[in-house]
Amino acid sequence: MSGVQGYNPRTGAAVGEAVPETSDREVDALARAGAAAFPSWSGLPAVERAAVLDAVASALDASSAELVEIADAETALGVPRLTTELKRTTNQLRLFGEMLREGSYVEATLDSANPGIIPPRPVLRRMLRPLGTVGVFAASNFPFAFSVAGGDTASALAAGCPVVVKAHPSHPGTSQLTAQIVSSVVPAGVFGIVHGQQAGVALVKHPAIKAVGFTGSTVGGRALFDIASSRPDPIPFYGELGSVNPTVVLPQAAAARPEGFAAEFVGSLTLGVGQFCTNPGLVFAPESLVPALANAVSAAVGGPMLNERMSDSYRSGTEGLAASGLAALVASGTAPAEGWSVEPRLYQVPLSTFAENLEKLTEEHFGPAAIVVTYTDPAELEPVLPRLPGTLTGTVHAGEAEHDAAGRIAESLRPVVGRLVFNGWPTGVAVAWGMHHGGPWPATTNPLHTSVGATSIRRWVAPVSYQSWPDALLPAELREGNPLGIPRRVDGVLGVH
Amino acid sequence: MSGVQGYNPRTGAAVGEAVPETSDREVDALARAGAAAFPSWSGLPAVERAAVLDAVASALDASSAELVEIADAETALGVPRLTTELKRTTNQLRLFGEMLREGSYVEATLDSANPGIIPPRPVLRRMLRPLGTVGVFAASNFPFAFSVAGGDTASALAAGCPVVVKAHPSHPGTSQLTAQIVSSVVPAGVFGIVHGQQAGVALVKHPAIKAVGFTGSTVGGRALFDIASSRPDPIPFYGELGSVNPTVVLPQAAAARPEGFAAEFVGSLTLGVGQFCTNPGLVFAPESLVPALANAVSAAVGGPMLNERMSDSYRSGTEGLAASGLAALVASGTAPAEGWSVEPRLYQVPLSTFAENLEKLTEEHFGPAAIVVTYTDPAELEPVLPRLPGTLTGTVHAGEAEHDAAGRIAESLRPVVGRLVFNGWPTGVAVAWGMHHGGPWPATTNPLHTSVGATSIRRWVAPVSYQSWPDALLPAELREGNPLGIPRRVDGVLGVH
The missing domain is CATH 3.40.309.10 (Aldehyde Dehydrogenase; Chain A, domain 2)
Structure with a gap:
């Protein structure tokens, strides 16, 4: 079987053993495992998913020296930069944990009935819920922050979506080690990793994959976007591509x-x-x-x-x-x-x-x-x-x-x-509520979305409305009395109510 | 020149004169006129756009008898239903006006600087701004509410996007009369209408069109989605298609x-x-x-x-x-x-x-x-x-x-x-904050979006972040002191501040 070999950019020499390419059968098994894990992962209270994200962050921090060593060997980006990048990555995981605890990301919306208007309004409750299992294509240039446990993965896991990552071939060893650490913390089926170009294509085509995130070249991103868009059931494809800045x-x-x-x-x-x-x-x-x-x-x-x-x-x-x-x-x-x-x-x-x-x-x-x-x-x-x-x-x-x-x-x-x-410089992308890391084609495949910052979670959630639904059967976010104490929109007015 | 002829479904007889099909040159002129009008329309304060939407609603209400008469001749849906549907349509325009005045739809977000975290955070301001000129494909089955001045048009105009509507061939006369009324109220270039299948294709392909809304069949919607997705610069295509309910x-x-x-x-x-x-x-x-x-x-x-x-x-x-x-x-x-x-x-x-x-x-x-x-x-x-x-x-x-x-x-x-x-029925779609009129493929081409309700405006707006930007140069929504008094997120906290 062919494999994905990492190399040291400073010498051109191989780093470690080649990682086997993932077969279509293995891709299928991982996508199905994600789908099987979806109900329980998405059904966890948001604060419990936040705790898992925190635990992933801590586990990665605890392996910082080892992760940075192999990443430096595979990328030559240098120990200081990579150490900072890993910290950025774990802080990003924690930011999504904070978001889950704050709770407004679900956009809980409560409308009372108004039978007197045209059209009449029944009692409506609306919130955002996760799409399902997500495919994530890791980037070459950020072996941590836009890779296996990077922003796409963190935001999708936070949303309640299982993730299958396609590793970047420039750092297979770093990717494998990161994946092992993530897998040791999250519930079974919630996270998987694949290697090889064919595995990436199989992932985008898989019926159990409901959306894809990608950071990379315009040519590669366009090819995958076209595959996602021409599926029998097209799925959202969020590609962050080239940019002249x-x-x-x-x-x-x-x-x-x-x-x-x-x-x-x-x-x-x-x-x-x-x-x-x-x-x-x-x-x-x-x-x-x-x-x-x-x-x-x-x-x-x-x-x-x-x-x-x-x-x-x-x-x-x-x-x-x-x-x-x-x-x-x-x-x-x-x-x-x-x-x-x-x-x-x-x-x-x-x-x-x-x-x-x-x-x-x-x-x-x-x-x-x-x-x-x-x-x-x-x-x-x-x-x-x-x-x-x-x-x-x-x-x-x-x-x-x-x-x-x-x-x-x-x-x-x-x-x-x-x-x-x-009066500043575009490099250095803050991970914040106010960040938008996106833009019109070809900067991205979808100008509405960001791949960095709090609102990047939007890519993985879709609304559902409950009409005249019994309160006891509603998700906690939508119940009378606001048991979670989260910001909501009630009859049009935003507030903690 | 061929034309689009309306017919009376009760008799099969022609209603009025055929409306000429729009040539590619005319489509081009309308799309360009939209692009030319975009800076001034999107640059209007939101409350001024709200006043225009209200004026469109009033003008349509004032022509209710005439509109309903021709719509009934072309659709046989009956005067009571059509009278109610037109009222629904004008109420919908007014709801978007209310949204513009409330102001939270722009998601104004203010983050203060924090140089001490990894990565460091500069002063960031984020809000949603309109995408540009939008194409709207009117539906057969709602000659008012999902047609020329329907939800797609109302939400796009509210967002600050000029609109070019592709009329549905089942009610060309209703469409023309509605378009005349809308055009008499909105500024020049902000609204246009085209007729004929070829004109619709030309519209989706036009470089000045930045997004498309569609309500109709799965086959027709898929064909147009494929055209939008395979443009040199793919654009968002929001199709509301078939549904088994x-x-x-x-x-x-x-x-x-x-x-x-x-x-x-x-x-x-x-x-x-x-x-x-x-x-x-x-x-x-x-x-x-x-x-x-x-x-x-x-x-x-x-x-x-x-x-x-x-x-x-x-x-x-x-x-x-x-x-x-x-x-x-x-x-x-x-x-x-x-x-x-x-x-x-x-x-x-x-x-x-x-x-x-x-x-x-x-x-x-x-x-x-x-x-x-x-x-x-x-x-x-x-x-x-x-x-x-x-x-x-x-x-x-x-x-x-x-x-x-x-x-x-x-x-x-x-x-x-x-x-x-x-314990209710799915027909009757309320126009409200809590409504989601969407769903996974093939209900729509994009599960994240609704074509009815307040949040349908999201389809036409994309974020922009301002980093370390002088306060006086920011849009009013993002300035210090909240001069518009709108709900904003300041350092992560939602409120009117």
């Missing part, structure tokens, strides 16, 4: 501190060797800022990418950009002479050329490369920005006297952007 | 008042000549109830269906059912000898046969036909009910001592049902 630097902000700005930019660009969905790959700046940006990129040091394919793809993509004659290479950093390392790169193109070749120049080149698009007057940007492909983030840097212009730029960006950042 | 009658409820129950059942079955998405087409009952049901159906009078195709399809579908040998025709009502009239029909099948031929026996036969599935012990139903295709409603009739059994039946139904009705 435009950053607009207004003239005063550019002039105020070019070197400081350039240093921050390069910090964001090269974080994790540029392997962030929110990597600032497209900068709109006055020509005067280019030397500082070029200097900073020249001084920057790259590193090994997660796998050989990504490294090759970064090289060929960026070289294709220069060969197209549309963008000029203005700076190139260095890279350690090891494994799959790549160097940071900066390209330049005038706004007019960019506007004429927008589709070609907004292809994502995953890694530490950026294009600086030079403009003269910020007003020239307003017709161009709404034409950008959908993107997770849009950033504006503005001086004190440029707030009005920043507002206009933001309005131009808003239709294509999920998160607007002011 | 199971009704389970427990033994005591069946024994208590067989004639009264049967009379109510037939009332629900034949309402609007059975042309309701929530028509109770599948009844699980003890054998002892069949005579009463059969007597009631025999005494029932049908009427003309909306168009010739539906009438033919009802006849061939129900005749095919009898010819299959799986279900026996146990009662047939009468029908007026006019136009496209059909008579109510009742079929019977034992539970074991039903369970073995579930797929064939759960095809929807749009119209006043039902299958009664006879069972002996309610426990036999529990493994069968979760195998039903996704459906808008599930109903349980239970006696006083049968509440426990009703709870178990409800849990069996819940995974496939959008709304659970107790």
